[in-house]
Amino acid sequence: MSSIAEAAPGWYLALDDDVSDRLVALHEPVIRIGRGPHCDVRLDHPSVAFDHAALAVRSGSLTLFAINAERPTLVNGRPVREQARLTDYDVVRLGDVLVVVRRMRR
Numbered sequence: 001m002s003s004i005a006e007a008a009p010g011w012y013l014a015l016d017d018d019v020s021d022r023l024v025a026l027h028e029p030v031i032r033i034g035r036g037p038h039c040d041v042r043l044d045h046p047s048v049a050f051d052h053a054a055l056a057v058r059s060g061s062l063t064l065f066a067i068n069a070e071r072p073t074l075v076n077g078r079p080v081r082e083q084a085r086l087t088d089y090d091v092v093r094l095g096d097v098l099v100v101v102r103r104m105r106r
Helices: none
Strands: 010-016 021-025 030-034 053-058 061-066 073-075 083-086 091-094 097-104
Touching: 061 073
Parallel strands: none
Antiparallel strands: 010 021, 010 097, 030 053, 053 061, 061 083, 073 091, 091 097
C-alpha cells in the first residue's frame, strides 16, 4: 500500500520504523505485534519484545492488548496495563517504536 489516499475502508497502522515507512492493513480478527518471526506485524527494534502486544478487530472497533509487562506499551502517552480501545489518530508506543492508528472510511 503506497498511501493513505489509496487505502480501502478499515483499520491500519502507520509505521515509521527502522525498516521503512509502512501502512499496514489490519484485516485479521487478531493481529500479533512484536519482534518475533511469528508476529503479523514485525517491528525489528531491540526495545520491542518478541511478543509485545496484540490487536483485536471486533464489530468495527479496535482494541490493543499489552502482552509484555516488562516492555512499555503506551497509547497517547498513557501506559496500557491490560487493554485499551483505540480510535483514529491514536499514537501507540511499543518500546521505542511509534505507530499511528488510522481508520479509513468511505
